Amino acid sequence: MQPANPHILTINGGSSSIKFALYEVGEPLKRGLHGKVDRIGLSGTNLMFTGPDGKPQHSLSITASDHRSAANILIDWLEIRSRFESVRAVGHRVVHGMKHTAPEVVTQELLDELHRIRPYDPEHLPREIELIEAFRQRHPQLPQLACFDTAFHRDMPRVAKLLPIPRRFDAKGVQRYGFHGLSYAYLMEELARLGDPAAKTGRVILAHLGNGASLAAVRDSKSIDTSMGFTPTAGLVMSTRSGDLDPGLAPYLARTEQITTSQFYRMVNHESGLLGVSETCSDMRDLLDHETQDVRAAEAVALFCYQGKKWIGAFAAALGGLDTLVFAGGIGENAPAVRARICEGLGFLGIEFNEPRNAATAAVISTDTSRVAVRVIRTDEELMIARSVRRAFGLGQEIEITPTQTV
Numbered sequence: 001m002q003p004a005n006p007h008i009l010t011i012n013g014g015s016s017s018i019k020f021a022l023y024e025v026g027e028p029l030k031r032g033l034h035g036k037v038d039r040i041g042l043s044g045t046n047l048m049f050t051g052p053d054g055k056p057q058h059s060l061s062i063t064a065s066d067h068r069s070a071a072n073i074l075i076d077w078l079e080i081r082s083r084f085e086s087v088r089a090v091g092h093r094v095v096h097g098m099k100h101t102a103p104e105v106v107t108q109e110l111l112d113e114l115h116r117i118r119p120y121d122p123e124h125l126p127r128e129i130e131l132i133e134a135f136r137q138r139h140p141q142l143p144q145l146a147c148f149d150t151a152f153h154r155d156m157p158r159v160a161k162l163l164p165i166p167r168r169f170d171a172k173g174v175q176r177y178g179f180h181g182l183s184y185a186y187l188m189e190e191l192a193r194l195g196d197p198a199a200k201t202g203r204v205i206l207a208h209l210g211n212g213a214s215l216a217a218v219r220d221s222k223s224i225d226t227s228m229g230f231t232p233t234a235g236l237v238m239s240t241r242s243g244d245l246d247p248g249l250a251p252y253l254a255r256t257e258q259i260t261t262s263q264f265y266r267m268v269n270h271e272s273g274l275l276g277v278s279e280t281c282s283d284m285r286d287l288l289d290h291e292t293q294d295v296r297a298a299e300a301v302a303l304f305c306y307q308g309k310k311w312i313g314a315f316a317a318a319l320g321g322l323d324t325l326v327f328a329g330g331i332g333e334n335a336p337a338v339r340a341r342i343c344e345g346l347g348f349l350g351i352e353f354n355e356p357r358n359a360a361t362a363a364v365i366s367t368d369t370s371r372v373a374v375r376v377i378r379t380d381e382e383l384m385i386a387r388s389v390r391r392a393f394g395l396g397q398e399i400e401i402t403p404t405q406t407v
Contacts (some may be wrong), residue, residue, distance in 0.1 A: 007032070007086045009078075010385040011071075011135075012093040013128045016040050018070055022082060023386040033082055036211050037062070040070045044340050047077060064311065067127040071134035074221070089143045090135055091385040093182055096121040096231070097148025098173060101155070103388045106144040114146075121231065146390050147385045152181030152328070153216070153223045154267055160225045176227035180208045184216050186384040187326055190377050190401065194363075198323035198373070205315050205322060207308065209338070210329030211239040211282070215308070216313035225318050227311050233268055238305050239282035242272035243307065274300045284331045298340065305341035310348065322349050322372050327365075328379040336361060341372065 005024050012019040035057065036051030056079045060077075064070035076334050078084050092106075096187040104110055111132065118125045132144060140300030153176075161175045184206050191199035204218040213236045218227040223228040227243075230273055259267070267276075275282035278300040280290070291298035295303035303307065316322045327339050336358045343353045350371030358365040366374035 005086060005089045007083075008386045008389045009087045009090045010092075010382040010389070011090060011131055012149065012382055012385070013067060013124070013131045015112040015123050015127065016042065016132065018067065018074060019382060020074060020078075021382045021386070022078075022087070023383070024089070025390060028388065029383065029386050033078075034382070036062065037070050037074060040064050041066060045070070047074065049081075059382045065134070066130065067136050068130040071131050072138065075134065075138050081157065087142065089145060089389050091145045091147055091389040092128060092132055093149060093381060093385060094146045095124040095149045095179060096177065097146070097150045097154075099178075100146075100148045101151050102149045103145050103151070103392060104145055105392065106136070110146060111136075117173075123232075143393060145385075145389050146183060147388050149179045149181040150177045152184045153178035153226050156223050156225060163230065173228060176226070176229045177218045178214070178216065178223065179232045180212070180214050180216070180217070180226075180380040181381040183208045183328060184218070184223065185238040186379055186381065187328055187377055188218065188221060189384075189387075191324065191326070194375075195325075196324055196373065196375075203316075203319040203321055204324045204326065205312055205319070206326045206328065207235075207332055207342075208231065208329040209313070209332035209335075212241065213238045213304075213308075213329065215311045215315060217318050225315060236311055237277075237283075237304055240270050240273045240275045242268040242276070274304060277303060284335055288335065288337055301338070303340075305338055308338075308345065308371055310343075311351070312342065316349050322351075324373045325351065326375045326377055328377050333361070333376055333378050339365065339374075339376070354387045 008023045008025060017036055017038040017040060019036040022032045024030040024032055032052035033049060037045065037047050040046045045062050045064050047062050048057050050057045062073050064073055079207065094114070096117060098120065111129065111216065114125060114129050135142065156178070160397060162170065163175055165174070187206050188199055197274045199221060201220055206216045206218060208214055212232055214226060214228045215236065217224050229235065231243050235243050250264050253264060273282065274284065274287060278287055278296045280294070280297065281287055287297040287301050291301050303399060312325065328334065331338055333400065340353065340355065340358055343351055351374060352367040352370035353374065354365055354367045361376055364375055366372060
């Protein structure tokens with residue numbers, strides 16, 4: 001039997017899920033078997049997957065109490081289901097990378113550092129570490145690459161990183177980091193591939209609107225500001241995250257409602273946003289379906305669109321104008337009504353909106369005469385991870401790494 005073509009495995013761990021994909025090394029990278037494990041640590045955990053033929057998704061019921069056990073189940077399944085011996089490297093999305101500015105080969109030194117900075121992102125980092133360590137234990141010779149979501153924003157101007165609190169905390173790393181960096185890096189590569197001149201020498205606002213939502217201001221291909229801050233809870237209102245809040249709310253609720261720090265953390269991350277305002281649902285699709293019958297749903301949608309419009313206006317001011325606006329993410333890619341409401345009234349920035357194109361989710365939803373190109377691009381964090389792995393280890397070449405290699 002001929003050896004299978006070399007593959008890259010990508011792992012994108014969320015707070016209660018693991019997305020995975022196998023990519024055949026080549027130009028372009030070809031996605032094969034892919035899927036996700038969801039509801040980890042909850043009842044009804046499933047491993048859902050789509051085969052290389054792209055046929056409808058299948059689902060298997062599993063039991064996984066944490067990401068480490070879920071990873072081991074996934075590895076067992078991949079070893080049986082696929083030619084796992086063809087996997088040459090694994091790439092992981094790591095949400096928080098502190099001062100890392102590029103993907104980095106996983107070493108014990110890097111793992112020790114990730115353990116040390118876990119308090120900066122208790123929602124994601126511990127789970128991502130579990131995934132890396134599970135693969136390291138099962139396949140110690142298989143190189144792994146950590147792809148940091150914060151890296152895209154690490155060269156932001158100092159003024160954009162500073163938080164207005166006592167300076168001693170800045171020395172401890174308490175500053176604006178920003179997230180969704182893998183998505184933003186992919187969108188900028190796509191803009192360049194599409195021939196948009198703003199990708200290299202222009203003013204771009206990227207709107208990644210999904211369950212987690214943020215925007216980034218990019219000038220000459222570099223991030224100059226972003227809406228998320230020290231944690232992914234900041235910025236725009238999201239599905240269950242509050243976005244920006246008055247800091248005085250925490251002590252007020254502690255005095256009047258006896259809400260503890262942990263209860264407040266859970267509230268602003270899991271009980272707020274669209275879910276908190278609507279009191280019914282965190283899914284934009286359902287809220288749009290019910291907004292004419294339920295004022296709470298209507299207000300949740302209106303708040304999301306209003307805040308999106310405000311962030312675009314603020315970032316256009318920071319950029320000194322705007323050349324291209326990109327919508328991405330589950331909402332940005334699939335909700336024409338949201339895109340239209342966010343762009344309504346932004347004609348002063350040079351945006352001329354084309355409703356028929358928007359309704360059809362065309363690649364460009366602005367008019368031909370619009371000074372600002374408004375685009376819809378389907379983001380792909382897993383493909384961005386695979387590209388990073390291919391660059392790190394060479395296209396189909398033997399992998400040689402050193403303990404401190406970065407790319």
